[in-house]
Amino acid sequence: MKGKRRVILLGGMVLTSLTLLTACQTSATNNNSSSANTSKVVAKATKYQVSNSDISNAKKLLINLSKWHYNAKNKVYYQVNVKYGTKTKSSYESMGIYIPAAYVNAKKSGTNTYKISINTNKKVNGYTASTAPIVMPINTPGYSAQQAPTGYESGSAKFTKAGFIYVLAGCRGLNQTDSSNGSSPWGVTDLKAAIRTLRLNENRIAGNTNRIFTFGHSGGAQSAIVGSSGNSKAYIKYLKAIGAPLATTSGKATSDATEGAMSWCPITSLDTASEAYEWNMDSIQLVEHVPLALLPRLYQTIWLKSMLNTLINLV
DSSP: OOOOOEEEEEOSOOOOTHHHHHHTGGGTTOOSOOGGGSHHHHHHHHTOOOOHHHHHHHHTTOOOTTOBEEETTTTEEEEEEEOSOSSOOSTTSOEEEEEEGGGEEEEEEETTEEEEEEOOSOOBTTBOTTTOOEEEEEOOGGGOOBOOOOSOOGGGHHHHTTTOEEEEEOBOOTTSSOHHHHSTTHHHHHHHHHHHHHHHTTTTSSSOTTOEEEEESTTHHHHHHHHHOTTOGGGHHHHHHTTOOOBOTTSOBOOOOOSEEEEESOOOOHHHHHHHHHGGGTOHHHHTTSOGGGHHHHHHHHHHHHHHHHHHHHO
16 A cells, blocks of 8 residues: 555664654644545555444544543643553553643543643644644563553653654553463554544544654564554454454544654564574574674674564565
8 A cells, every 4th residue: 555654664773762753843734634544545455344333333432522631740631541442451452642732722620630622723843733743652672561551651741842742552462471462463453453543533632643653662663563564454353353443433444554653673573683682692602603803794694684584574
């Protein structure tokens, strides 16, 4: 499927999350239109026919506009425990959404809760509520699980101050004892479900839901997979299994394609990755007969093999 998705693979580099702030700056004036995410394009890519049960399912995943909280220090409205599936079972399977206060109008709805509506006039760093990019961190070293947030996430501050919408989606991973929940492809499935839920609620949250970016360090592999497998029909059965929103309430297919993915350490094949790093982690058998001067070239060759395999997996 043709689209504007970008997967940036950065292996072996030390970068900070501020790089992402620059990556999203180029299109501050983009509107909410992208051919990659239209319902017709999604339907063609996935060959999925929306049913009445999909529409009913979507209605159960609409975000409650009266359950937002406020962080006065960083001027952010946020909501946690936002479900992205009606059949989820794990405590990992929810997300938190963090929105700069300038993008919303808010009224008290209860003790420490607010009801919000979208303010389309104010700007943060040149962005408005309809143009602000949405960024999603993926921190899942070794395909481990990512905890769902339970309150305000301090790591979101640098992004919301830059005018972005910050979404932290919990996802399942290999550090769980339940193999049916903790193995592949459930981590990526959860992240895709979160993306589809954001699009289902595009009129209930601030941010351009066609400009969603994932970024990961030790989660670079899953960021790369999410970025390169948008709207893949291979994930439909897994999304259905957790009750992810495959359609909107008006019966249009949802999309899990992203605008871009920043992937630091995009190790999608852990067995190959072991070869690349083994000599540097006390594997005497690998290097005992290799002259010291050749070690840099040996490492470069093995690392290149790892990266090529990664790229092949993404094609």
